[in-house]
Amino acid sequence: MINRTTTVALAAAVAAAALMSSGANAQTANADKEKCYGVSMAGKNDCAATGSNSCAGTSKADYDAKAWKYVAKGSCAKMEVTLKDGKKRMGTLAPM
Amino acid sequence: MPAQPDGNGLADLQHRFAHAVLQAPLEVPDGIRHDVRPTRERRFGVYRNNVKASLAAALAARFPVVERLVGEEFFTAMALVFIEQHPPRSPVLAEYGAAFASFLEEFDPAADLPYLPDIARLEWSRYVAFHSADASAADIGRLAELPPEALGSVRLGLHPAMAVIASPWPIVSVWSTNTHDATPEAPAADWTGETALVTRPHLDVLVQRLPPGADLLVAELAQGIALGAAADAASRAHDGFDLATALATLFGAGAITTLSQGSSS
Numbered sequence: 148m149i150n151r152t153t154t155v156a157l158a159a160a161v162a163a164a165a166l167m168s169s170g171a172n173a174q175t176a177n178a179d180k181e182k183c184y185g186v187s188m189a190g191k192n193d194c195a196a197t198g199s200n201s202c203a204g205t206s207k208a209d210y211d212a213k214a215w216k217y218v219a220k221g222s223c224a225k226m227e228v229t230l231k232d233g234k235k236r237m238g239t240l241a242p243m
Numbered sequence: 244m245p246a247q248p249d250g251n252g253l254a255d256l257q258h259r260f261a262h263a264v265l266q267a268p269l270e271v272p273d274g275i276r277h278d279v280r281p282t283r284e285r286r287f288g289v290y291r292n293n294v295k296a297s298l299a300a301a302l303a304a305r306f307p308v309v310e311r312l313v314g315e316e317f318f319t320a321m322a323l324v325f326i327e328q329h330p331p332r333s334p335v336l337a338e339y340g341a342a343f344a345s346f347l348e349e350f351d352p353a354a355d356l357p358y359l360p361d362i363a364r365l366e367w368s369r370y371v372a373f374h375s376a377d378a379s380a381a382d383i384g385r386l387a388e389l390p391p392e393a394l395g396s397v398r399l400g401l402h403p404a405m406a407v408i409a410s411p412w413p414i415v416s417v418w419s420t421n422t423h424d425a426t427p428e429a430p431a432a433d434w435t436g437e438t439a440l441v442t443r444p445h446l447d448v449l450v451q452r453l454p455p456g457a458d459l460l461v462a463e464l465a466q467g468i469a470l471g472a473a474a475d476a477a478s479r480a481h482d483g484f485d486l487a488t489a490l491a492t493l494f495g496a497g498a499i500t501t502l503s504q505g506s507s508s
Contacts, residue, residue, distance in 0.1 A: 164386075
């Protein structure tokens with residue numbers, strides 16, 4: 148049996164949950180992530196800007212400049228990768 | 244040394260061949276030609292190596308964070324022990340690796356990383372979720388529309404791809420930084436347990452933290468318990484349980500697919 152208090156508490160919780168979800172729904176888990184180009188290893192990208200591969204997990208080269216992966220927001224430009232020729236470069240928020 | 248398969252012929256040879264491929268000491272099965280160069284041991288060794296290397300590669304693809312945590316060399320060695328102890332039981336490679344997490348619990352060389360089995364559980368759940376049946380997630384608006392007196396008796400159906408992994412270790416933080424960051428961040432100062440919620444509302448598998456006690460709510464809902472009784476049980480079992488946060492997280496992640504009215508309240 149459900150008493151009156153529980154019903155009120157349930158209704159309040161559901162209303163609060165609906166408020167918390169509005170807006171948050173569309174972003175879900177990737178909300179605190181940003182697309183970072185040029186830092187993913189071959190086959191480990193989340194997607195790509197154009198051309199070089201179809202999408203998730205399909206990049207053929209390490210650190211493909213057109214392939215991106217989700218990284219924690221604010222960390223992309225701080226990410227340094229070492230290319231095959233030994234040169235270093237940082238990740239960028241736009242395709243290179 | 245018999246060079247030809249015996250009376251049972253091909254099926255028998257195949258059985259012994261399959262056994263010898265995964266067996267620890269190299270023992271070439273009878274019936275493999277020996278009048279060839281290089282030696283049959285070396286030739287059969289190539290075969291064995293290919294089988295084991297591809298199984299190890301499949302495990303590495305399935306458990307990338309475990310591999311990153313222990314390193315490639317350690318992972319490969321560990322995978323080979325696993326393959327020997329748990330050879331594939333199904334011809335479907337996609338089903339291989341379910342026992343990896345429990346194997347890690349018993350694997351002494353990895354005992355320094357006590358959270359490794361739970362990380363493997365999380366990765367396996369993601370993998371299973373990826374291949375699970377599709378289902379449309381329900382919007383929380385549908386729950387909010389119900390009259391208050393109906394909320395207690397509503398039953399929430401869970402998404403077939405959904406999984407919950409409760410751990411005494413911060414597995415979501417460890418998994419997340421080792422998945423998204425080129426240089427893993429040190430986990431939070433308070434090394435407290437986290438419960439992972441794995442869902443696949445659309446094409447992508449999502450991983451997020453479940454708030455405290457929400458796993459108890461999910462366990463009740465999974466048994467078909469109505470929302471009112473499930474919420475009661477969760478708050479009795481966990482002081483910090485907050486129904487609003489739990490519902491927002493579950494609906495937001497697409498973990499709930501159906502709302503139905505039960506007969507009893």
